[in-house]
Amino acid sequence: MSSDSNPSAAKTFHVKSFGCQMNVYDGERMSEMLGAQGYVPAEDGVDADLVVLNTCHIREKAAEKVYSDIGRLRRANGSKPVIAVAGCVAQAEGAEIARRAPSVDVVVGPQAYHRLPELIAQAQGGKRAIDLDMPLESKFGALPKRSANQRATAFLTVQEGCDKFCTYCVVPYTRGAEISRPFADLIAEARSLIEAGVREITLLGQNVNAWTGEDDKGRDIGLDGLIRALAKEDGLARLRYMTSHPNDMTDGLIAAHGDVEKLMPFLHLPVQAGSDRILAAMNRSHTARSYLDIIEKMRAVRPDVAVSGDFIVGFPGETEDDFQATLDIVRDTNFAMAYSFKYSKRAGTPAATMDDQIDDAVMNDRLQRLQSLLNEQQQAFNAATVGLPTNILLERKGKLDGQFIGKSPWLQSVHLIAPELSIGDMVDVDIISAGPNSLGATLRQYQEA
Numbered sequence: 001m002s003s004d005s006n007p008s009a010a011k012t013f014h015v016k017s018f019g020c021q022m023n024v025y026d027g028e029r030m031s032e033m034l035g036a037q038g039y040v041p042a043e044d045g046v047d048a049d050l051v052v053l054n055t056c057h058i059r060e061k062a063a064e065k066v067y068s069d070i071g072r073l074r075r076a077n078g079s080k081p082v083i084a085v086a087g088c089v090a091q092a093e094g095a096e097i098a099r100r101a102p103s104v105d106v107v108v109g110p111q112a113y114h115r116l117p118e119l120i121a122q123a124q125g126g127k128r129a130i131d132l133d134m135p136l137e138s139k140f141g142a143l144p145k146r147s148a149n150q151r152a153t154a155f156l157t158v159q160e161g162c163d164k165f166c167t168y169c170v171v172p173y174t175r176g177a178e179i180s181r182p183f184a185d186l187i188a189e190a191r192s193l194i195e196a197g198v199r200e201i202t203l204l205g206q207n208v209n210a211w212t213g214e215d216d217k218g219r220d221i222g223l224d225g226l227i228r229a230l231a232k233e234d235g236l237a238r239l240r241y242m243t244s245h246p247n248d249m250t251d252g253l254i255a256a257h258g259d260v261e262k263l264m265p266f267l268h269l270p271v272q273a274g275s276d277r278i279l280a281a282m283n284r285s286h287t288a289r290s291y292l293d294i295i296e297k298m299r300a301v302r303p304d305v306a307v308s309g310d311f312i313v314g315f316p317g318e319t320e321d322d323f324q325a326t327l328d329i330v331r332d333t334n335f336a337m338a339y340s341f342k343y344s345k346r347a348g349t350p351a352a353t354m355d356d357q358i359d360d361a362v363m364n365d366r367l368q369r370l371q372s373l374l375n376e377q378q379q380a381f382n383a384a385t386v387g388l389p390t391n392i393l394l395e396r397k398g399k400l401d402g403q404f405i406g407k408s409p410w411l412q413s414v415h416l417i418a419p420e421l422s423i424g425d426m427v428d429v430d431i432i433s434a435g436p437n438s439l440g441a442t443l444r445q446y447q448e449a
């Protein structure tokens with residue numbers, strides 16, 4: 001253990017999160033916990049006394065990145081910060097990390113990070129600390145109350161883990177079984193965020209729409225019930241949720257999009273592929289048709305809904321015809337935005353040992369064709385919002401003088417010049433221009449937030 005720190009000064013820390021929004025949320029909770037322990041945030045990892053790398057294991061490239069990042073933490077004089085590896089690579093690779101990267105002091109899985117302070121203390125005593133437990137007690141109960149630091153938006157994890165076992169995916173192994181956090185805890189956490197100034201909350205879960213719980217009257221409710229309860233909170237302006245699985249897309253949740261005003265017209269619903277043969281091999285337990293039926297129902301109650309998806313090209317055995325079916329479902333759905341990936345073989349998953357792994361050159365070609373269609377659709381969606389009266393929530397300052405960047409109801413980034421406004425304001429605007437990744441707007445009229 002070596003550190004450059006001055007023992008009399010406050011210790012500094014830096015948390016770097018990779019991958020999904022759940023990791024962003026976990027990273028924030030770890031930062032809040034370290035703050036409560038007296039640590040002060042540092043801008044950069046290299047200068048900090050403690051660095052937490054909050055890692056992602058979903059694809060090989062993301063998982064390998066942790067090792068180069070660890071290497072970069074060594075300083076010119078040979079010293080280094082205390083290094084903790086958290087997140088899904090920690091869970092999946094455990095002691096292997098310590099073997100490959102001896103400079104790592106702490107390895108902690110995504111269900112055990114509330115124990116980080118003890119683990120750091122153990123490491124400081126000279127004994128490397130590894131905690132990959134998935135304890136019965138919830139980490140959430142052991143974390144300090146939320147502090148929102150003047151932000152307009154926040155994530156709130158309501159559900160974790162996955163029981164779906166898609167054959168390509170490591171999440172059921174790294175994040176464990178599906179668990180829903182209790183209703184009362186979620187209302188309390190939402191209230192502390194709102195009190196701290198948050199106006200928009202995104203409910204998070206690997207299968208967020210599988211959330212279930214009992215409301216304050218003991219009634220069994222699903223995500224739609226939770227959304228309806230949260231929508232009653234004064235001060236909260238907007239609600240979103242992600243990521244959903246098609247099989248948990250209930251009629252009640254779809255109906256909520258029709259009548260809960262605070263629920264934004266946005267649905268992130270991964271489909272992964274358009275060929276039923278590939279969907280079956282992926283163990284997705286839905287078909288292209290059942291996916292399209294959900295989209296149709298959603299558009300019937302909320303015609304302007306922005307649909308977003310995830311795609312994998314080059315799953316083992318995928319033929320050109322299968323890939324054409326993916327392009328077909330994209331054309332039939334019409335996406336506002338999407339994430340698409342080349343299949344990445346993950347050790348321990350059933351797909352890793354399937355025959356007919358696809359050549360990288362074929363995957364590259366398919367990914368490029370898919371992305372050009374998705375980009376066209378995104379551009380068309382953005383262009384169609386020009387001229388629409390809408391509102392945006394200002395999230396941060398832009399590069400120009402008096403400029404803000406906010407989000408439209410459809411999760412597009414919107415640039416606006418309005419020096420008299422502040423972060424957290426909800427303002428009525430006219431969209432005047434659209435690029436591939438963002439919109440421009442002018443102020444329509446100012447509303448007191």
Ligand code: 5AD
Nearest residue numbers: 168169270310311312341342343344
């Ligand atoms: N290879 C490529 N993409 C994957 N995803 C999950 N596992 C893999 C894998 N092995 C993608 C899926 C999922 C998103 C979070 O990551 O599209 O929805």
Ligand code: SF4
Nearest residue numbers: 162164165166169171
């Ligand atoms: Fe992975 Fe499938 Fe679970 Fe999503 S639903 S986390 S892709 S196993």
